[in-house]
Amino acid sequence: GENVEQHPSTLSVQEGDSAVIKCTYSDSASNYFPWYKQELGKRPQLIIDIRSNVGEKKDQRIAVTLNKTAKHFSLHITETQPEDSAVYFCAASRGGGNKLTFGTGTQLKVEL
Amino acid sequence: DTAVSQTPKYLVTQMGNDKSIKCEQNLGHDTMYWYKQDSKKFLKIMFSYNNKELIINETVPNRFSPKSPDKAHLNLHINSLELGDSAVYFCASSQDPPETQYFGPGTRLLVL
Numbered sequence: 001g002e003n004v005e006q007h008p009s010t011l012s013v014q015e016g017d018s019a020v021i022k023c024t025y026s027d028s029a030s031n032y033f034p035w036y037k038q039e040l041g042k043r044p045q046l047i048i049d050i051r052s053n054v055g056e057k058k059d060q061r062i063a064v065t066l067n068k069t070a071k072h073f074s075l076h077i078t079e080t081q082p083e084d085s086a087v088y089f090c091a092a093s094r095g096g097g098n099k100l101t102f103g104t105g106t107q108l109k110v111e112l
Numbered sequence: 113d114t115a116v117s118q119t120p121k122y123l124v125t126q127m128g129n130d131k132s133i134k135c136e137q138n139l140g141h142d143t144m145y146w147y148k149q150d151s152k153k154f155l156k157i158m159f160s161y162n163n164k165e166l167i168i169n170e171t172v173p174n175r176f177s178p179k180s181p182d183k184a185h186l187n188l189h190i191n192s193l194e195l196g197d198s199a200v201y202f203c204a205s206s207q208d209p210p211e212t213q214y215f216g217p218g219t220r221l222l223v224l
Contacts, residue, residue: 043215
């Protein structure tokens with residue numbers, strides 16, 4: 001089955017800096033890669049996703065890149081703000097009714 | 113309007129008891145899920161139903177039994193609760209699995 005590894009497990013940045021979270025996956029048939037943000041005590045919420053026919057996708061301050069050859073994808077957050085502090089999860093799936101396999105999460109802390 | 117709701121929000125119970133968690137979605141989605149998030153924040157799928165039919169059944173003890181009376185509802189019944197069952201249980205739904213999953217607020221289960 002699919003295995004998703006996520007690094008780092010914790011990340012501390014200064015407000016205004018960029019943050020990068022990296023994930024690798026094992027199943028070369030995976031074609032759907034979402035990222036979820038989970039604030040303390042809250043539910044996970046989708047912030048961005050990318051499909052295997054696209055190499056990069058951007059939405060305001062967040063962007064995701066995908067390297068299918070190397071089987072890794074990354075989340076980039078620019079101009080970080082305190083409200084970006086949360087746990088971020090990457091995930092991967094083959095699509096078409098198959099399950100999402102989540103990474104182990106990254107606790108991002110944005111310090112003033 | 114709440115898209116995915118769960119009851120109860122908190123559940124504290126003794127080992128050996130039987131308990132149920134209920135989930136409802138008003139998004140018109142065809143697929144619903146149960147996830148378990150442990151104390152280390154690992155998010156793992158347990159079950160998935162598509163139009164009341166079980167499509168994903170991970171390696172979960174058979175003390176856990178999901179039931180979907182209709183496509184808007186997915187309940188989780190747990191028999192003979194154990195200490196290790198303590199976790200946050202999230203319900204989620206999506207239109208086309210596994211795309212954009214909307215999570216419920218979670219049920220925090222504590223087994224004493």
